[in-house]
Amino acid sequence: MPYVVVVYDVEADRTRIMLKFLRQYLVHVQNSVLEGQVTEGDLEAIRAGIDDRLEDGESTIIYHVGSEKLLDRTVFGDDPAEDDQFL
Amino acid sequence: MPYVVVVYDVEADRTRIMLKFLRQYLVHVQNSVLEGQVTEGDLEAIRAGIDDRLEDGESTIIYHVGSEKLLDRTVFGDDPAEDDQFL
Numbered sequence: 001m002p003y004v005v006v007v008y009d010v011e012a013d014r015t016r017i018m019l020k021f022l023r024q025y026l027v028h029v030q031n032s033v034l035e036g037q038v039t040e041g042d043l044e045a046i047r048a049g050i051d052d053r054l055e056d057g058e059s060t061i062i063y064h065v066g067s068e069k070l071l072d073r074t075v076f077g078d079d080p081a082e083d084d085q086f087l
Numbered sequence: 088m089p090y091v092v093v094v095y096d097v098e099a100d101r102t103r104i105m106l107k108f109l110r111q112y113l114v115h116v117q118n119s120v121l122e123g124q125v126t127e128g129d130l131e132a133i134r135a136g137i138d139d140r141l142e143d144g145e146s147t148i149i150y151h152v153g154s155e156k157l158l159d160r161t162v163f164g165d166d167p168a169e170d171d172q173f174l
Contacts, residue, residue, distance in 0.1 A: 005150055007094060009117045030096045030146065031119065050163050059117065059164035063092055063150065070157050076137045077146035 002043055003068040005035040008050075008060040018060070021049050037068055089130055090155040092122040095137075095147040105147070108136050124155055 006026060008018050019028065025042050026034035038046065043064065050060045065071045093113060095105050106115065112129050113121035125133065130151065137147050152158045 005092060005094075007092075007117050007120045029148065030094050032117075033094045033120070033148070035150075047161065047163075054164050057165065059162065059166070061116065061120070061163070062159075062161040063122075064159040064161065065152060065157055070152055072149075072151040074134065074149040074151065075146065076134075076148070077141050078144065079146070 001037050001039060001067065003035070003037050003065050003071055004043065004046070005033065005063040006046070006050075006060065007063075008032050008058075010054070010058040010060075014053075014055070014058075018050075018053055021053060022046065088124050088126060088154065090122070090124050090152050090158055091130065091133070092120065092150040092158075093133070093137075093147065094150075095119050095145075097141070097145040097147075101140075101142070101145075105137075105140055108140060109133065 004026070006022055008015075008022075009032060010018050015032065022034045025038055025046055026036040028034050046062065050062075054060060091113070093109055095102075095109075096119060097105050102119065109115075109121045112125055112133055113123040115121050133149065137149075141147060
């Protein structure tokens, strides 16, 4: 299954909107970073949802690998994914 | 060559320190996100440099794939990597 990391840069008063949407599919691991394993269907929904919500001057990047096994993840400091503050 | 995406979450008054260090190796593409192709040596230097600079309560994640070909990157809105504001 695909594994994605999504980073977004939106106006401060709109982060809640993007986060609420993305959290339906992904784990929130840092201020504007979410990640997780998704189905191809989820990935299409994520793309469409970002497109719908993004406004001029804002940006979002999806980093996508075919499988979690292809991605090495090193965490320094607190691992946000294990920290319920972000879940 | 390895390709990495680094996301960091540090105290506001310390972002300059982390950014200045990471920019030696990577392209700054979003507020606390940098990416790029690196040598194994660079990767070790990045790991050590993050370790040296991180303080309690802060976190940094390195997402690392063996080759840029394994990573699909979709940008919505302005592509920061093409925007000199971030280079």
